[in-house]
Amino acid sequence: MEKILSELNSAVGVKGSAVVTRDGILVRSALDPSLKEEVVSALSSFLIATTSRALKECGIESFQRFIITSTHGKVILVNLEDAYLVVVADQFINIDLTLVEIMSVARKLKKIIKIEV
Amino acid sequence: MNILQRFKISRELARLEKKAREAPSPSTYVDMAQVYINLGMVDQTLRVAEEGLALFPNSEELKRVLKFGKKSKLNHRIRDLRSRINKSPAPILYRELASIYMELGDFGSVQGTCEECLRRFPEDDGTWLVLARARLKNFYRDLTAQDGLEAVRCLKKALALNPASGAALRLLSEVFYRVGAIGQAQEYLEKLRGMFPGEKEVEALWQEVSTKTSREDDLEVLFRAVEEKGALAYGPPGSGHKAYSLAPEQALMGIKKSLAQIASLEGVQKAAYIKGSKALVRGEIRDARDPFLRAARVISRSAQRASRRMDIGNFNKGIVEGPFGHFLICCLGDVTSSVLVDKGSRVDRVLSLMQDMVASSLYVANSEGGR
Numbered sequence: 001m002e003k004i005l006s007e008l009n010s011a012v013g014v015k016g017s018a019v020v021t022r023d024g025i026l027v028r029s030a031l032d033p034s035l036k037e038e039v040v041s042a043l044s045s046f047l048i049a050t051t052s053r054a055l056k057e058c059g060i061e062s063f064q065r066f067i068i069t070s071t072h073g074k075v076i077l078v079n080l081e082d083a084y085l086v087v088v089a090d091q092f093i094n095i096d097l098t099l100v101e102i103m104s105v106a107r108k109l110k111k112i113i114k115i116e117v
Numbered sequence: 118m119n120i121l122q123r124f125k126i127s128r129e130l131a132r133l134e135k136k137a138r139e140a141p142s143p144s145t146y147v148d149m150a151q152v153y154i155n156l157g158m159v160d161q162t163l164r165v166a167e168e169g170l171a172l173f174p175n176s177e178e179l180k181r182v183l184k185f186g187k188k189s190k191l192n193h194r195i196r197d198l199r200s201r202i203n204k205s206p207a208p209i210l211y212r213e214l215a216s217i218y219m220e221l222g223d224f225g226s227v228q229g230t231c232e233e234c235l236r237r238f239p240e241d242d243g244t245w246l247v248l249a250r251a252r253l254k255n256f257y258r259d260l261t262a263q264d265g266l267e268a269v270r271c272l273k274k275a276l277a278l279n280p281a282s283g284a285a286l287r288l289l290s291e292v293f294y295r296v297g298a299i300g301q302a303q304e305y306l307e308k309l310r311g312m313f314p315g316e317k318e319v320e321a322l323w324q325e326v327s328t329k330t331s332r333e334d335d336l337e338v339l340f341r342a343v344e345e346k347g348a349l350a351y352g353p354p355g356s357g358h359k360a361y362s363l364a365p366e367q368a369l370m371g372i373k374k375s376l377a378q379i380a381s382l383e384g385v386q387k388a389a390y391i392k393g394s395k396a397l398v399r400g401e402i403r404d405a406r407d408p409f410l411r412a413a414r415v416i417s418r419s420a421q422r423a424s425r426r427m428d429i430g431n432f433n434k435g436i437v438e439g440p441f442g443h444f445l446i447c448c449l450g451d452v453t454s455s456v457l458v459d460k461g462s463r464v465d466r467v468l469s470l471m472q473d474m475v476a477s478s479l480y481v482a483n484s485e486g487g488r
Contacts, residue, residue, distance in 0.1 A: 034428075035427070039426060039427065040427070043422075043423040043426055043427055044423075046419060046422075046423060047419055047420065047423050050415055050416065050419040051415075051416050051419065051437060053415075054408075054411065054412035054415040054416050055412060055437070055439075055444070057408040057411060057412060058408045058409050058412050058457075059408075060439065060441045060444075061439075061441075062439060063437045063438065063439040063444075064438050064439045064440070065436075065437070065438040065439075066435065066436070066437045066438070067435065067436045067438075068420050068423070068424065068432060068434075068435050069432075069433050069434040069435070070424040070429040070430045070431055070432050070433055071429070071430030071431050071433060072428070072429045072430035073424075073427070073428075073429030073430065074429070075423070075424070075427065075429065088427065088429070091429075091430075
């Protein structure tokens with residue numbers, strides 16, 4: 001899993017990636033030293049929980065992907081069913097191109113997670 | 118380093134310096150700074166980064182180099198201060214050390230240094246002030262109630278030790294004003310006015326505070342409300358911050374028109390323009406309590422909070438995707454626009470219209486505020 005994440009990190013502009021569970025437990029990570037593991041996992045879990053709860057109130061069961069664009073970076077959350085893939089990137093990435101890579105990694109991770117479970 | 122290596126480096130530096138003069142580019146300056154970094158020449162690194170930024174102020178790489186240079190310089194100072202503290206500890210040294218950590222954004226070390234100082238010098242009001250400043254910095258950045266309340270506690274402690282501390286009175290008055298504790302802000306401002314009669318800044322804040330009224334006096338409630346809303350009750354003193362209103366009548370027409378245009382696009386189910394507690398809606402939205410509006414507020418607030426904590430700036434845009442379609446959020450300042458669209462719709466087109474609507478409404482609001 002670490003190898004897959006590291007490969008994803010070699011994409012232009014990707015600062016780090018991690019797999020976290022819904023309740024914030026870090027499964028695996030490959031993050032840039034500027035990103036703290038516990039901060040990324042805690043904030044991802046916070047985002048997943050608040051977004052899922054808010055959507056549920058609207059009658060929406062779950063989400064597959066959440067792309068956050070901020071002034072200095074981007075965060076992409078992808079639902080892997082048993083966990084979430086979190087990717088932190090800088091603001092200059094070509095999101096369309098990187099998303100193709102992220103989704104391919106997400107598919108690989110989904111299989112691994114299922115086997116490990 | 119042997120003579121040959123030194124020669125190679127100085128030749129490389131001379132080449133880069135020449136290149137920077139003849140054909141300046143951000144990469145030339147970055148390369149030059151990199152050589153100085155490798156040589157451990159912090160002052161030269163800073164000089165090159167500053168020169169580069171003077172010519173290319175938007176270069177992210179040069180900004181990073183400058184930050185790194187500053188950090189290295191401060192690290193030298195940290196080592197120096199640490200050794201001086203070990204030899205003969207003094208509150209002033211601790212305070213300087215804590216301030217450097219604060220500049221580096223290392224809050225854990227600020228707290229550790231201040232606690233160490235207070236164990237040795239419990240009566241030092243200046244250290245409580247440094248601790249309060251660090252907490253306030255976090256509070257104004259993340260709007261977390263715990264930081265705000267802790268800052269108030271530290272400031273009160275500093276004031277108890279030194280009732281004539283103008284800095285503590287100033288910071289307390291300002292934070293009370295900004296969270297909406299007007300009565301308490303007035304109380305501290307009165308003391309400040311007594312200490313510095315006629316001072317412009319104090320008088321300006323006094324004028325501003327005098328026009329406001331408190332809706333709540335419980336500090337805990339006020340700080341929690343700030344955290345909940347993701348916004349302070351009032352802007353910085355002198356900013357002319359006004360109470361929330363959706364927009365002036367003329368601008369409202371423009372927003373309504375933009376919203377109608379978004380709602381008319383194929384696949385758009387719901388569309389909303391939200392400012393504070395007010396909202397304009399189009400599409401299948403029942404009333405102001407529609408869960409869609411709540412979801413838009415909650416998601417944008419949590420994305421804003423996560424962005425700030427992850428140090429990636431302010432949240433601008435969010436796309437939540439799933440079998441239901443796309444939940445789009447566009448956020449600028451205190452304005453949020455949210456749209457729910459079906460799967461397969463032209464998300465880019467909708468997002469660009471949302472951005473235009475939010476940006477133009479801010480422009481109108483700002484120009485009105487400036488009049």
